[in-house]
Amino acid sequence: MAQINLLQAINSALDIAMAENERTVCFGEDVGHFGGVFRATSGLQEKYGKARCFNSPLVEQGIIGFANGLAAQGTVAIAEIQFADYIFPAFDQIVNEAAKFRYRTGNEFNVGKLTIRSPYGGGIAGGLYHSQSPEAYFAHTPGLKVVIPRNPYQAKGLLLASIRDDNPVVFFEPKRLYRASVGEVPEEDYQLPLGKAEVVQTGTDITLLAWGAQMEIIEKAAQMASNDGISCEVVDLRTILPWDIETITNSVMKTGRLLISQEAPLTAGFASEIAATVQSECFLHLESPIARVCGLDTPYPLALEKEYVSDHLKVYEAIKKTVNF
Amino acid sequence: MAQINLLQAINSALDIAMAENERTVCFGEDVGHFGGVFRATSGLQEKYGKARCFNSPLVEQGIIGFANGLAAQGTVAIAEIQFADYIFPAFDQIVNEAAKFRYRTGNEFNVGKLTIRSPYGGGIAGGLYHSQSPEAYFAHTPGLKVVIPRNPYQAKGLLLASIRDDNPVVFFEPKRLYRASVGEVPEEDYQLPLGKAEVVQTGTDITLLAWGAQMEIIEKAAQMASNDGISCEVVDLRTILPWDIETITNSVMKTGRLLISQEAPLTAGFASEIAATVQSECFLHLESPIARVCGLDTPYPLALEKEYVSDHLKVYEAIKKTVNF
C-alpha cells in the first residue's frame, strides 16, 4: 500500500475503470491532454487514447447532455465539471433528465452508466464561485445518487463503486483535500458501499455527523471535547442520497444527541433533512435539540471565509452547548 | 370587489405594475400577443405595446439572463417561465447570478427589480414535467426571495409586493388553482407583506403548515379533525425564503405539535428545513414528532397521481397520529 493523496486516488480509480472496460470514457473541460485543471485525469489520454479521454468544449449543459446520451447508449460515461460552482448550467440535464431517465421511460432506457465528478467546497480562497457545496440541490432529486468522500482511501473505493453503480451518480470531491489529504491506498481494485454511512469513532454522549472535508473538522472537535470528558461518536455520511437513515438513527438512539456540521449555508441544506428525519425517528431518545453547524445564509465569502465556515471551534462550542442543554 | 379567479388576479397585478411605471416589462414564451399559455398576461401587449410585453425566443436561460441584464440596468423585469418544470435550464442565471448579484458586486449593481413568475404544482394530469414543485431548490439560495400564494387575493397582493420588492423574487403560481380558485379581490392596488406567514385559522392542539395549493388541503383536513374534536391552527407560510420563523415557532409553542404538508418529494424538501428549525427552537414544547406529509421520493407520477400526493386524507391521518402520539 502506497501513501498517496486524494487526487492520486481519484486518478487511480479512473485508471482502473478505463482499463477494465474499453467502453469507459472520461471527458470534460481540459480533461484530455492536460489532465484537468487539478490533474485528476492526468495520463489517461496518453494511456487510453483521445477517443476515450478528451477535452470537451466549454459547455456544462453539453457535457452532461452528451454524457446522458452516451450512458443511454451503454457507454460508461465519466464526466467532469471543472468546479461544482459551474454545475448549474447543467442542472436541467442532471435533475430533469439524468435523474428521471429510467422512471419516465418505464425502464426502456436508463443512464445508470453516468458518473459526474466535480471538485467542491471552500477553504482555498476561492470566493463565491470556487467554493460552493451544492449537494443539497441534488439531494431533493429522486433518481440521483450523491456521494462525497473524506480521504484518499474513501475516494478510490467510493468512486469505483459510483462508476459501476447502475444509477447516475454525482460525485463531489473535496478539493481543499486534493493534495492535503494523504493516506494509505491499495493499488488494486476495491469498492466501498454506496448508501452506507461509516462510524469512524464510537462514543456515548453525542453523535457528530458530517461528510467530505467537514469530517476532519468534526474529528478535531471530537478530540477537543474528549479532553472535557465528552465522548463523541463520529460518523461519515459518505452518501448524501439515498442516505443511510438506519446507521444515523441507531447512533442517535444510543447517544441521545446529534450535531451535524455542513459547509453549505444553513437554510435548506442537507443537514436540515437529517435533522427533520432524526427528530421524527428518535423523538423519545433525544435529550437535546439537534444542532446544525453550517455556513451562514450568504454566498460563500472570500476575505472572511474563516469567520463564515463551520470549523472545529464552532463545532466544539456546539458540542458543549448540546451536551449541556 | 369582484369575484375573480387566480389568473385574473395575476393579470390585474401585472396590469397595475405596468400602468404605474413605464419602465416595467413582461416577457417570456408566448407571453406577448397570445397572453401566455395560461393567459396570465392577456391583454398586456395590446395595452402597453410590443416593446414592453413580448414573446421571447424559446430559451429559459436566455429569458432569465436577459431579465438579469434588464434589472441591473434599472428596468423592472417580470419574466415568465412557462412551467416551473422548465425553470432548470435557467438555474445558473437564477442561483449563481440573480441571487449573488448584489453581494458579489458589493452593491455596485443589483437585480432587485427582477421578478420571475412561474406556474407550479400537480393535480392537472401533467405527469413528471408539468407538475413539479421546485421551491426547495431555490430555498437553499441566499439572495433570493421565494413566494407562493394560495388564492386570488393573496396572489394579487403578494405579486405586487414581489414586483416592488428590491430583491430578485421567484413567484410560483399554483396552476391547479388558476381557474379553480375564485374569490373577492379589490380592483385597486394593494400589497401583502413578503416574509410573513399568515395564521389562517387559530387552534390549540396542532399547527398545520403549508403553502400554495396545499393550503386548501390542510384546511379540509382541519375541518375533518375538528369533527373529532381536534383544534387545528392553520398557517400559510406564503414566503418560503426568507421564511417567517417567528410566526411558526410562536404557533408551535402554543400548540405543541406541528404538521407540514408539501407537494414536493419528502427528502430535502422545504418541510425539512422547517422541521429542523422548529425542533431546535421549540424543543421543550414539542409533544410529538413534527410530521411531514409530502410527495414520495420519486418523480411526479401521472396515472397514480392521487396515490402520490399529499391530500386531505393523508393529512387527516397524520393529524390523528401526531395528536395521539
Add this chain to the structure above:
Amino acid sequence: MSTEIYDDGPVVHQPTFIDGTSVEIPELRILRQNGTTYPKADLPDIDQALATKIYQTLAFHRVLDERMVASQRQGRLSFYMTALGEEAASVGGAAALQPQDMIMMQYREQGTLMFRGFSIENFMNQMFSNAEDLGKGRQMPIHYGSKELNCMTVSSTLATQIPQAAGYAYGQKLQGLDAVTLCYFGEGAASEGDFHAGLNMAAVQEAPVIFFCRNNGYAISTPTDEQFKGNGIASRGVGYGMKTIRIDGNDILAVLKATQIARAYAVKESKPVLIEAMSYRLGGHSTSDDPSGYRTKEEEAKWQSHDPVARMKNWMLKQKWWDEVKETALFEKYREEVLAAVKVAEKIDKPHIDTMITDVYDVPTAQLKAQLDAVKAHVNKYPEAYPFTAGKF
C-alpha cells in the same frame, strides 16, 4: 494546436461585414404538389414496396391524429398532439434509416414510430396511461418510446435530446457500429442552449448524428420571426462547420433523398449533418391550443395546399402504385382499428401500485419501500378515494 490563422485567411483593410444574407441556402424540392417530379430532379432510392409502406404509414398517421383529437374532444383522452401537415418529415426520416439507427424524437414524430412498427396497442396503452404502457403510465399522452425499435422515449423538456443525440452517436461510433443517431427538434427548440451545446459538441467530437429540424413556422403561438432573425435554422450550420441542407419538408422524396445522403455521409465520414425541413403546423399546437388567436385562416389555407400526404398520393397514383379503391379501403380499415383499440385500451387497468417506486433507481431503496407500504396502508383505509389502485394489490 491553436489557431494558425494569423497568416492564413483573407485580409482586408477596409471594414467588411458579413450578415445573415452572406450565404444563400437553396431548398431541395423533388416532388410537385400534382405528383410529378421536377425535371432532372435527383430521386431518392425508393421502390414500390417502400413507397407503399411510407404511404400507408402517412395514411395511418392521418387517421390516428384525427381519431385521437376526436377522443380528446369527447373527454376520453386528456391530451393529444397532431403532426398535421408535416408528417413527411418523421415518416420520411425513418424510412431513410436502418433499424439499428437510434431516433430521438421531440414529440411530433409519431410517424417514425409507426414506420418502425410501434403497434396501435402500443400507442393506445401509452395514451391511456394503462398497465400495458411501455412507459408504465408515467408520462402524458404522446410521450412514446421503445428500446426494441431504437426510438428514444420522448421527454417534455425541449431540446435536451439534442446533446444527448450527439453523445449517443459518439457511443455508436466508439463501438464501431454501422449506425447513426437521428435527432428531431422544432425550430422553437433550436433556440435553447442545449441546441448550441449539442451541435457544437457533435461537430467537435465528430459524432455520426443527423440533426433534423422541423421548421413548421410556430412554437406554440410564437412565429419564427419572433424566434430568430437568421435565415432559418440551416444558416447556423455554417457556424458549426457542419454539412447542412434545407429541404421542402412537405416533399416526401426530398426528405428521403436528403436523409439517405446524410446517413451515408455520417457513417462514412463519421460527422454530423444538419437538415432543415420547411413545413407548417397545420393544426393547433396541441389539443389545449386554439391557433385562431394568433394566425389567420388564409395563412393556414395557403399551407393546406402544400399538403404532403396529398402530394405523395398524387405521385403514387401517377406511378400506378395506388388507386382510390385501395385508398378508401385503407382509411376505413385504419379508422376501425383505431376505434377498436381505443375501446380496449381505455378499459385496461392503471399500472399496479408497485410501479410507483420502481425505476426511480435500478432497485427501490429501503426508504421508497417504506413509503410505498405507507401508501398501500392508506389506500386500504380509504379505498373509495383511490379507485385506480384500491383492491388491486
Add this chain to the structure above:
Amino acid sequence: MSTEIYDDGPVVHQPTFIDGTSVEIPELRILRQNGTTYPKADLPDIDQALATKIYQTLAFHRVLDERMVASQRQGRLSFYMTALGEEAASVGGAAALQPQDMIMMQYREQGTLMFRGFSIENFMNQMFSNAEDLGKGRQMPIHYGSKELNCMTVSSTLATQIPQAAGYAYGQKLQGLDAVTLCYFGEGAASEGDFHAGLNMAAVQEAPVIFFCRNNGYAISTPTDEQFKGNGIASRGVGYGMKTIRIDGNDILAVLKATQIARAYAVKESKPVLIEAMSYRLGGHSTSDDPSGYRTKEEEAKWQSHDPVARMKNWMLKQKWWDEVKETALFEKYREEVLAAVKVAEKIDKPHIDTMITDVYDVPTAQLKAQLDAVKAHVNKYPEAYPFTAGKF
C-alpha cells in the same frame, strides 16, 4: 406572421449542401507590425490625444500585469490573470465608446477599466480583498467592477454576461438613451448555452449591443480546434442574422475602427453587432497555469512577433507622437506607482465583519442578523483564530 418562405427562397432539385466554407470572412487589418498602415486602409477616428491616452493605458496594462504576476510569485497575492498579447482588444474597445456605454467584461479586460479611469488603488484594493475594495472583498482577485464607470463587475461564471448584455442594452433602448452595451467574452465561453441565448435574443429583440469576442486561441489548455469546427466565432453571426466583422485583435487601429462603426450602427439601427478579434493569449491562463504542458515555445514566439503594444508604439514613433525618452520615463513611473500601491493595499484591513451579511438582500434579514451576532460572539471567544476581525468590531 409565420414564415412566408414557401415560394420565396431559391429552389434546387439536386441535393445542395452548405457548410463551414460557404462564407468567406476576411480579417480587417490596418496597422502593420512595423508601425506603418496598409495602403488605402480606412483609419479610425483618432488624434494625438486619444492615441497617447490609449498607448499610456497599454503601457500601464503591461506594467500592472508584470508586477502583479511578480507579487503572486512572491506570495503577496493569491491569484492573477494577465492579458498579455491581447491588450488592444480591451483598451481599443473602451476607447471607441462613450462613457455612458455599459461594458461587461469576462475577466481579461482590465484594459477597459484602466482606460475609463479605474485607479491603481481601485485595482489594488480589489486584488487584496481589503476594506476599501468596491466589491467588499468578496470575489477573487481581478473581479473588478464600477457602477460609476459603467463597467459591470466581473462574474466568474463564464458567458452569463452575454444574455445579460442583451437585456441591459434593451433597457437602454427602452429608455431612449444614446448608449450601447459592449460585452466581452472569450472564444471558449462562446461554447456555452448562454452565448446562443444572448446572441439570438439580442438579434430578435433588436438590442443595441456589441458582442466582442476575444479569440485568443485557448480556453485554459483547450485549443480552438477542440472548441469548435466552424470558421471562428464570426461565422456564427450568419446564423443569428447579425452584422459581423472579424478583425486583427492585435491591431489597435482595427479594433478602434470596427468598434466605432459598430457603436454608430448599434445606436442608429438599434441592432446588435458581433466583432471577433483574432489574437493570442501570450501568458498562462492564470497564475495557477503553466502553458508549457499544452503548447510549444515556437507557437508562442510566433505570436510574440505580433505584439499589439509594440505595434502601436511603432506607429506612435512614426507619427512622432512618442519617443524613447517618454517611453522609459512612463514605464518607470508606472512601475513605481504600482509597487507603492501594492505596499499600501496589502496593509489595509480586511472588510468589517458586518459586511458578512450585507448585500445578500437589500436589507439584512432577522435570521442573518442573528447569524452574524453568533459569529461575533464566537470570534470574541477565540480571537486568535480569527485575526482579520477579532478586536475590530
